[in-house]
Amino acid sequence: MSNPNNLKYTASHEWVRSEADGTISIGITQHAQELLGDMVFVETPAVGRKLKAKEECAVVESVKAAADVYAPVSGEVVAVNSELDSAPEKINDDPYAAWMFKMKPDNAADVAALMDAAAYQAVVDSEAH
Amino acid sequence: MLIFERSHPGRRNAAQAPHHSVVIGGPSTGLRTGIPAVLLREDRPLLPEASEMDVVRHYTRLSQKNFSIDTHFYPLGSCTMKYNPRACNTLAMLPNFLARHPLAPEASGQGVLACLYDLQEILKDVSGMAGVSLMPMAGAQGEFAGIAMIRAYHDARNDMARTEIIVPDAAHGTNPATAVMCGYTVKEIPTDANGDVDLDALRAATGPQTAGLMLTNPSTLGVFEKRIADIQKIIHDAGGLLYYDGANLNAILGKVKPGDMGFDVIHMNLHKTFSTPHGGGGPGAGAVGVAQRLLPFLPLPVVAKEPPPQPSPASEGGSHYRYLTEADLPQSIGRLSAFSGNIGILLRAYVYARMLGAEGMHRVAEFATLNANYLMAELHKAGFTVAFPQRRASHEFIVSMKPLKDATGISAMDVAKRLLDKGYHPPTTYFPMLVPECLLIEPTETESKETLDGFVAALKEIRDEAHAAPELVKGAPHTMPVRRLDDVKAARELDLAWKPAV
Numbered sequence: 001m002s003n004p005n006n007l008k009y010t011a012s013h014e015w016v017r018s019e020a021d022g023t024i025s026i027g028i029t030q031h032a033q034e035l036l037g038d039m040v041f042v043e044t045p046a047v048g049r050k051l052k053a054k055e056e057c058a059v060v061e062s063v064k065a066a067a068d069v070y071a072p073v074s075g076e077v078v079a080v081n082s083e084l085d086s087a088p089e090k091i092n093d094d095p096y097a098a099w100m101f102k103m104k105p106d107n108a109a110d111v112a113a114l115m116d117a118a119a120y121q122a123v124v125d126s127e128a129h
Numbered sequence: 130m131l132i133f134e135r136s137h138p139g140r141r142n143a144a145q146a147p148h149h150s151v152v153i154g155g156p157s158t159g160l161r162t163g164i165p166a167v168l169l170r171e172d173r174p175l176l177p178e179a180s181e182m183d184v185v186r187h188y189t190r191l192s193q194k195n196f197s198i199d200t201h202f203y204p205l206g207s208c209t210m211k212y213n214p215r216a217c218n219t220l221a222m223l224p225n226f227l228a229r230h231p232l233a234p235e236a237s238g239q240g241v242l243a244c245l246y247d248l249q250e251i252l253k254d255v256s257g258m259a260g261v262s263l264m265p266m267a268g269a270q271g272e273f274a275g276i277a278m279i280r281a282y283h284d285a286r287n288d289m290a291r292t293e294i295i296v297p298d299a300a301h302g303t304n305p306a307t308a309v310m311c312g313y314t315v316k317e318i319p320t321d322a323n324g325d326v327d328l329d330a331l332r333a334a335t336g337p338q339t340a341g342l343m344l345t346n347p348s349t350l351g352v353f354e355k356r357i358a359d360i361q362k363i364i365h366d367a368g369g370l371l372y373y374d375g376a377n378l379n380a381i382l383g384k385v386k387p388g389d390m391g392f393d394v395i396h397m398n399l400h401k402t403f404s405t406p407h408g409g410g411g412p413g414a415g416a417v418g419v420a421q422r423l424l425p426f427l428p429l430p431v432v433a434k435e436p437p438p439q440p441s442p443a444s445e446g447g448s449h450y451r452y453l454t455e456a457d458l459p460q461s462i463g464r465l466s467a468f469s470g471n472i473g474i475l476l477r478a479y480v481y482a483r484m485l486g487a488e489g490m491h492r493v494a495e496f497a498t499l500n501a502n503y504l505m506a507e508l509h510k511a512g513f514t515v516a517f518p519q520r521r522a523s524h525e526f527i528v529s530m531k532p533l534k535d536a537t538g539i540s541a542m543d544v545a546k547r548l549l550d551k552g553y554h555p556p557t558t559y560f561p562m563l564v565p566e567c568l569l570i571e572p573t574e575t576e577s578k579e580t581l582d583g584f585v586a587a588l589k590e591i592r593d594e595a596h597a598a599p600e601l602v603k604g605a606p607h608t609m610p611v612r613r614l615d616d617v618k619a620a621r622e623l624d625l626a627w628k629p630a631v
Contacts, residue, residue, distance in 0.1 A: 035562070035565070037559075038616075038617040040617060040620035040621050041620075041621075063616050063617055063620055064559045064562070065302075065559070065562055066302075088621070089617075
């Protein structure tokens with residue numbers, strides 16, 4: 001599965017999708033879910049929480065490990081995907097459909113400044129030992 | 130099958146039942162138990178009803194299904210599954226040790242206190258620390274005690290700005306968890322390409338907010354941190370303290386002392402390094418050692434050796450042993466258990482240490498690293514991908530199965546499961562996560578060359594099978610009492626009770 005070109009990415013393996021209403025959806029990438037393996041638990045941030053860029057705000061736990069998820073930009077949490085509470089495997093099934101939470105960014109320019117799919121792929125390749 | 134499923138109402142061994150039977154307690158018996166009637170249960174507890182023979186067969190069968198150090202090679206990385214000499218068990222289970230009540234007076238327990246005092250002294254010597262407390266009952270509790278002492282030290286100096294503990298990304302997961310439990314924020318620093326701490330990142334992360342650094346040396350990547358002198362200077366110059374995670378002490382026992390490396394506090398997993406039975410959750414013993422400045426904060430009780438109050442036959446060798454209490458160490462971080470730690474485990478560790486002797490301790494590290502380096506060299510020669518081939522292994526090393534996975538789709542987990550069919554307990558899988566598809570292999574010092582060669586041959590066979598018959602490997606294990614368990618379902622739908630509580 002390749003990384004969709006219409007998304008933005010972070011070096012900490014989150015993907016970011018700009019929605020029509022000015023919010024952004026955030027999930028973890030195919031590379032991240034593949035490394036972590038089968039998900040067993042997802043913890044999402046509280047709606048209304050103000051986040052700073054790169055702040056730890058969610059947790060994904062798999063049979064192998066627990067990993068933090070970071071806010072890609074500064075902003076406020078406006079929605080969480082509660083479907084993942086009972087079905088964390090949706091992240092494994094299709095990581096780019098399984099959004100974890102939505103934010104209203106403080107600055108739209110911050111989102112535009114994130115990595116594109118090609119730049120993110122370069123990060124993934126450089127991490128491979 | 131559970132023992133509950135072998136239960137039959139009223140089942141007892143009629144042929145061998147004792148001639149006299151006694152009915153104990155309960156409202157219907159009219160016995161005066163001293164328990165108010167309102168608190169007495171009316172229904173029998175849901176306990177299995179089985180004959181003695183049923184019970185013996187059930188548990189004997191279960192024990193035969195076990196994979197253990199007594200039955201199989203067990204190279205579980207980071208766990209130090211060395212052989213546990215039977216002599217340690219035999220001596221620790223002498224009747225007077227077993228029967229001693231934890232509240233019995235010190236005067237009648239001078240022997241056991243002398244053993245514990247000696248163990249404290251041995252651990253002080255081998256770790257290079259100024260004082261030791263044996264109280265923590267597990268490695269994680271030892272870590273907690275260590276960081277709690279760092280916190281107590283800064284607090285006692287009114288140095289309240291230190292809010293961060295630095296932890297390398299290769300650390301055991303318990304390190305950041307411990308720091309958080311003690312109220313600290315965790316600052317993670319990366320590992321460089323050689324598997325060492327990134328010194329520039331460490332310098333950038335260190336400052337007046339630094340309470341301390343938690344370090345495992347040799348690291349979980351199986352390499353010795355050669356720049357430990359620089360690391361301790363960076364932390365100490367900033368006013369922080371160094372915590373030594375003793376998980377990998379086996380690699381350096383009797384060769385290098387953490388105290389000499391500049392560490393201020395250390396926990397030692399006696400159940401690993403000092404060869405007591407462990408695994409499956411305990412019991413453990415995570416003794417802590419400290420440098421001079423942390424002595425006042427040691428967890429209680431600590432055993433002290435003093436001149437006898439008045440000469441008596443009980444004062445062996447003209448000395449008297451007693452537990453130090455809050456009156457002796459008012460700044461102690463406190464007590465970690467109701468009594469005095471896992472004494473049965475401490476006694477086993479004591480016997481083990483005395484058997485080796487101070488002059489024999491170095492053999493542990495020498496044979497552990499020899500076995501690890503031999504195994505690493507043989508696997509490297511056989512074409513397996515060693516994570517840090519340019520580095521000498523410590524007591525453990527990492528092999529990556531990524532090339533095999535890319536070529537055949539067979540993962541490190543598939544290889545691990547297939548090893549069970551070949552009669553080997555698998556190594557640790559997927560830890561540390563810095564290396565993809567990794568196996569963390571720790572053979573320990575107690576295995577022979579023949580065993581290590583057999584393990585290499587088994588991995589080569591599995592690699593051949595991965596190419597020729599991948600389904601065989603993917604479906605493994607084939608010869609165990611259970612096939613591959615659904616660990617995902619087990620984690621998602623945790624179900625540990627035989628029946629829902631009523």
